[in-house]
Amino acid sequence: MTFDLVLTGGRVVDPSQSIDAVTDVGFADGNVVAVEDGLAQLTNNVRDVTGKIVTPGIIDLHTHVYWGGTSLGIDAEEFARTSAVTTSIDTGSAGPGNFAGFRKHVIEPSETRILVYLHVSFAGIYGFDPVVMVGESHDFRLMAPNHARRVIEENRDVIVGIKVRIGRHASGPQGIAPLDVALGLSDETGLPVMCHIDEPPPSYEAVVAKLRKGDVLTHCFRPFPNSPVRGDGTIKDEVLAARERGVYFDIGHGMGSFSYRTARAMLAGGFPPDTISSDVHAFCLEGPAYDQLTTMSKFLGLGMPLDEVIARSTVKAAEAIDRPELGTFRKGAVGDASILSLVAGEHRLEDVEGEVLTVKERLMAEGVVVGGEWWYPK
CATH class of the missing domain: 3.20.20.140 (Metal-dependent hydrolases)
Structure with missing residues (x-):
């Protein structure tokens, strides 16, 4: 099996399959093909996302x-x-x-x-x-x-x-x-x-x-x-x-x-x-x-x-929204992924009433895969 894109080294968090592990995600023909170790050696198009969180889109x-x-x-x-x-x-x-x-x-x-x-x-x-x-x-x-x-x-x-x-x-x-x-x-x-x-x-x-x-x-x-x-x-x-x-x-x-x-x-x-x-x-x-x-x-x-x-x-x-092909890394699902980081610090986040909650870590965007292709950043 060859892949159009493999994300390697990231912490894959896919609640739809109770996955939370450092492993690879492989995409082909616009879809998810596999979530397992060792996929990076099967394609030349590899994105190393070590230290990042990889979720379904x-x-x-x-x-x-x-x-x-x-x-x-x-x-x-x-x-x-x-x-x-x-x-x-x-x-x-x-x-x-x-x-x-x-x-x-x-x-x-x-x-x-x-x-x-x-x-x-x-x-x-x-x-x-x-x-x-x-x-x-x-x-x-x-x-x-x-x-x-x-x-x-x-x-x-x-x-x-x-x-x-x-x-x-x-x-x-x-x-x-x-x-x-x-x-x-x-x-x-x-x-x-x-x-x-x-x-x-x-x-x-x-x-x-x-x-x-x-x-x-x-x-x-x-x-x-x-x-x-x-x-x-x-x-x-x-x-x-x-x-x-x-x-x-x-x-x-x-x-x-x-x-x-x-x-x-x-x-x-x-x-x-x-x-x-x-x-x-x-x-x-x-x-x-x-x-x-x-x-x-x-x-x-x-x-x-x-x-x-x-x-x-x-x-x-x-x-x-009754779209089971989204929001998951199950085999055959739409090949979307979000690459995130958890940034430590003192982050002040307000609600609509003006109350400020200081959080110790917050999510930030690091990359986007759309339809099995790395979309952002180029």
């Missing part, structure tokens, strides 16, 4: 990468370089009215993978910046489930779910009703819903009570108000019931949706997030979210083991 389940098409959008390829994210899941930047432009001008030219939760609102998240803040779910005339159904049927190769935003800022006078529209579209198409929640109304409990197995609640570790925990730190009953049903709880850090206080209470209650995501967009690149690796590093600082942090950004994220 990192998946950020909540991003906004419709660059140039919305005020939120960042460049997915630049994000991959700085955060070693090989698959960006865009969550609602585009709706059925502007998805065609997103696909043609951003998704198809991108050398890194972009998958999509299509917004049920016609133009997606179109009016969001520090000065102009228009909640797209405020106006029910913009709910477009019929248009969205047609766009989904034509683009199932890249659309993995349906996005809706609920809360005082996002849906305002419409309350929880846009979620009902999204759930109806889900029933029609068979795709899960990702639901954003911000400040009440409606309450966290009311929103999560409507979600079903396979749906995702993002911004799940929000601060008060609309936190999943009570003032005494106990987890709300509706939250526990939703996990029992199979609802996924996603971090979606962003500008205002991740609190250390909430995270500590949830972890102490035996309720880690299912997935860790950044909600990276143009207005949180300089903090408090920064990027996916910073968000992951915050959980290391909170005491979550490295393999669990990686699992929630690889195999668990792939499970949430």
Whole structure:
């Protein structure tokens, strides 16, 4: 067997197979072929990653990468370089009215993978910046489930779910009703819903009570108000019931949706997030979210083991979007890999409330493999 690329000498951490060992990873024809010792002698294209961590390609389940098409959008390829994210899941930047432009001008030219939760609102998240803040779910005339159904049927190769935003800022006078529209579209198409929640109304409990197995609640570790925990730190009953049903709880850090206080209470209650995501967009690149690796590093600082942090950004994220070929080094899987380092020091990482956690080590990007080829740095 010959290989197109072998990564050698790195600490391979693949939670999907319970692998945590210094070994080689071999790629051929765009896929993973083997994870075992001695592969480097079988090809001339070897990358020595000794001292680095090698993981399946990192998946950020909540991003906004419709660059140039919305005020939120960042460049997915630049994000991959700085955060070693090989698959960006865009969550609602585009709706059925502007998805065609997103696909043609951003998704198809991108050398890194972009998958999509299509917004049920016609133009997606179109009016969001520090000065102009228009909640797209405020106006029910913009709910477009019929248009969205047609766009989904034509683009199932890249659309993995349906996005809706609920809360005082996002849906305002419409309350929880846009979620009902999204759930109806889900029933029609068979795709899960990702639901954003911000400040009440409606309450966290009311929103999560409507979600079903396979749906995702993002911004799940929000601060008060609309936190999943009570003032005494106990987890709300509706939250526990939703996990029992199979609802996924996603971090979606962003500008205002991740609190250390909430995270500590949830972890102490035996309720880690299912997935860790950044909600990276143009207005949180300089903090408090920064990027996916910073968000992951915050959980290391909170005491979550490295393999669990990686699992929630690889195999668990792939499970949430029903793409088992991603987030794993199993033979035949897509040949994506993220090469990371754990940098020791005194790293000060803030949450959305301004609390600073000083962590002793943080993850940094060192390299990216996409489709079995070394992609960055050249």
